[in-house]
Amino acid sequence: MSNSARANPTEFAILGLLAERPRSGYDIKKEVEERLSHFWSESYGHIYPMLRRLHQRGLIAVSAVEQTPGRPARNTYTITDAGQTELREWFATPPSPSRPRNEMLLRLFMGRYAPPGVLQRDVQAYRERSSAALSRLREVEKELAELDAAAPDLVYWKLVVSFGTQLFETLEAWSTMAERELKKLG
Amino acid sequence: MSNSARANPTEFAILGLLAERPRSGYDIKKEVEERLSHFWSESYGHIYPMLRRLHQRGLIAVSAVEQTPGRPARNTYTITDAGQTELREWFATPPSPSRPRNEMLLRLFMGRYAPPGVLQRDVQAYRERSSAALSRLREVEKELAELDAAAPDLVYWKLVVSFGTQLFETLEAWSTMAERELKKLG
DNA sequence: TGCACCATGTAATTAGTTACATGATTAC
C-alpha cells in the first residue's frame, strides 16, 4: 500500500540494517562491506541521499549525537514504525532477477581478439578474488557456528553464507581449469 | 591511446559482436539474449544510442539496407579498422570486478522480517531460473561439440559455457538445500 | 610526518531501464 515511488532495493538494504540497530551512514557502508559484500554493495554517494529520502518519507528518524568534542556530530538513524511496516511489505513483491554483467566473461567470449596472455591474467585475478572471498566466508562460517543457536537470524545467515562458499568454490574450481586451458593455447 | 571517453563495456559487447559480422541493432539485442544472456544483458534503450556514438567516433560504419518494400530499412552496422583497433586495445585495461547485487540474497539475509512462505517462494523461483538456464546451456554445449574443432572461437566459447553450467549446477544445488531448510522452519 | 580511519555530504556524470511511438509481416 504505502505508495513508495518504486521499490528500490538499496532502500531496503538500509532499512534492514537499521532494523537491527540504529546506525550512521558511515556505519551502514561499513556493515555492507563487512557482511554483505559477497552479494551486495553500496556507495556513500547512494547511501547519504537515500537516508535523506527515507527521512523525508518518515521511515527513519535522525538524531545528531555529539561525540568527543571537535569530532563531527554523528547522525544516527533509527527505523520508525512506518519503516518497519515498509520493510515487511517489501517482501510482498517478488525480487527482480538481476541482469548479469560479468566483464571477465565478456572478454573471454571475445577471446579471439585478445592479445596473448591477457585472458590468463584476467582469469587468474578472478581466481584470486574468488579464493580471497572464500577464505573470508569460511571465517564467517566459524563465527556463525559460535553464535547462540536460538538467534533468530542464524538460519538465514547460514544460508546466505553457504551460498557464498558454494559459489566461490565453484568459481575457484572453474578458474583453475580455465587457466590451465588457456595456458595450453600458448 | 585513442582517447575513448572511458571504457564502457557495452561498447565492447557491441564491437565484439560486429567483429564477427555486420548486424543491425535488433540483431545485436537478439544475439546478446541468445548467446550471452547467462553473463550479459543489454536493452534497446542502451544499444541504439551507443550505436550512434560508436558511429560518430568512426568505430563502426552504417548502411541502410532496403528490404522487401514496405518494411523499415534495416540499418546494418559494420566494424571499421579503427573499431577493430579499439576492440583489441580494450583488453589492455583489466576488467573492473562487478559489484554484486543479488536481491534474493538480500531478502534472505533479512529473512527475520519476512512473512511466512515468502522466502520459500523466492528460493524456488531462483531454483527454477537456475534449472532453466542450466538446460539451455546443456543444449548449447551439444551445439558447440558439433562445431569444427578448428574454429578459432571454440576454446573460448567452451570456457564461457562451462562457467555457466558449473555456476548453475551450484545454484540449483544450493537452492534445493535452501528450500529444504526453509521448509523446516514451518 | 604521514597514513589510516572516522565522518559527512554534494556535484557531476554515466549507465541503464522502461515506457512510448510506429507500423509492417508472418504464422496460427
Add this chain to the structure above:
DNA sequence: GTAATCATGTAACTAATTACATGGTGCA
C-alpha cells in the same frame, strides 16, 4: 483476427558511481 516477430528509435527517469570537499583523531 490476433499474437508474435521484425525493426527503429526517443524521452523520461532512476540508479549509482566517482570525484570533490572538509577536517579531526590516533598511531607508528
